[in-house]
Amino acid sequence: MSTFTTSRRIVLALTLSLFAAGAIAQAQPAAKSEFVPEVGQSGKDVVWVPTAQGLVDRMLDMAKLTAKDIHYDLGSGDGRTVITAARRGATAYGVEYNPDMVELSRRNAAKEKLAGKVTFIHGDIFETDFSKATVITLFLLPELNVKLRPKILAMAPGTRVVSNSFTMGDWKSDETQTAKGDCTSYCTAYMWIVPAKVEGVWKSGNEEIKLAQEFQMLQGSHNSGGKLSNIQNGRLRGDEISFSTGSARYAGKVSGDRIEGTVTAGGKTSPWVATRSK
Numbered sequence: 203m204s205t206f207t208t209s210r211r212i213v214l215a216l217t218l219s220l221f222a223a224g225a226i227a228q229a230q231p232a233a234k235s236e237f238v239p240e241v242g243q244s245g246k247d248v249v250w251v252p253t254a255q256g257l258v259d260r261m262l263d264m265a266k267l268t269a270k271d272i273h274y275d276l277g278s279g280d281g282r283t284v285i286t287a288a289r290r291g292a293t294a295y296g297v298e299y300n301p302d303m304v305e306l307s308r309r310n311a312a313k314e315k316l317a318g319k320v321t322f323i324h325g326d327i328f329e330t331d332f333s334k335a336t337v338i339t340l341f342l343l344p345e346l347n348v349k350l351r352p353k354i355l356a357m358a359p360g361t362r363v364v365s366n367s368f369t370m371g372d373w374k375s376d377e378t379q380t381a382k383g384d385c386t387s388y389c390t391a392y393m394w395i396v397p398a399k400v401e402g403v404w405k406s407g408n409e410e411i412k413l414a415q416e417f418q419m420l421q422g423s424h425n426s427g428g429k430l431s432n433i434q435n436g437r438l439r440g441d442e443i444s445f446s447t448g449s450a451r452y453a454g455k456v457s458g459d460r461i462e463g464t465v466t467a468g469g470k471t472s473p474w475v476a477t478r479s480k
């Protein structure tokens with residue numbers, strides 16, 4: 203065999219092997235690059251903007267979140283609020299519509315020892331049952347907060363709801379705080395405490411108390427043996443009720459159709475119990 207023929211064979215063999223290698227390379231799926239979120243990327247009802255860690259911490263402080271709490275972040279983004287709540291020992295859930303963000307949250311949580319403490323649900327906040335939550339965090343929009351409001355108001359009295367930057371329509375917040383430090387935009391948080399439902403007529407001995415309720419605010423009248431006065435400074439903080447009539451100050455705990463507490467008048471504090479008659 204001539205040298206020429208041999209070299210042609212070598213070139214042909216090399217060409218074929220390179221072609222085969224290329225074909226194999228093409229047949230292999232390209233390694234999937236890890237999803238990197240972009241601030242402002244579209245979401246179902248609201249874009250993704252992360253809450254600064256300083257405000258996340260502040261929001262959970264405002265809620266007085268403890269290891270006994272069940273926390274839900276509705277629209278959980280990269281999972282930072284859920285992970286922070288779980289680090290504090292709470293059982294924490296995130297609900298997020300974007301599947302890439304759900305996967306990212308799970309990866310972020312996996313980097314910490316939070317097994318059994320965090321769950322990321324791929325779903326729509328308007329179709330997910332979050333009724334077992336004792337603490338809810340939100341960073342949505344005012345109209346989305348208002349849309350969630352009926353479900354929130356139906357939750358157990360004392361449930362704390364903390365929203366980054368956006369209010370809840372005419373339900374005024376119980377507390378507002380602003381974070382500094384790493385927070386340069388969207389730094390104010392509002393907190394609401396789901397109030398007990400106390401509207402109606404309450405009896406205590408010869409006293410009759412009529413209460414009208416708008417969220418946590420109370421108005422009404424007090425009738426003590428025919429002596430009528432208005433309810434003043436009436437409000438609820440979860441299941442804790444307080445109001446004044448004339449110079450008497452009432453404070454108690456609501457449990458369904460019963461209030462147990464105290465009345466303070468003329469410098470003397472006495473036990474006080476009322477039951478709802480209507």
Ligand SMILES: C[S@@+](CC[C@H](N)C(=O)[O-])C[C@H]1O[C@@H](n2cnc3c(N)ncnc32)[C@H](O)[C@@H]1O
Nearest residue numbers: 245246247248251252253277279299326327341
């Ligand atoms: C402003 S970001 C807040 C993210 C996170 N809560 C935080 O504070 O860092 C809102 C998130 O809600 C998600 N989202 C929008 N509409 C949603 C819906 N209907 N159900 C579930 N998630 C939704 C978006 O994809 C986005 O990640």
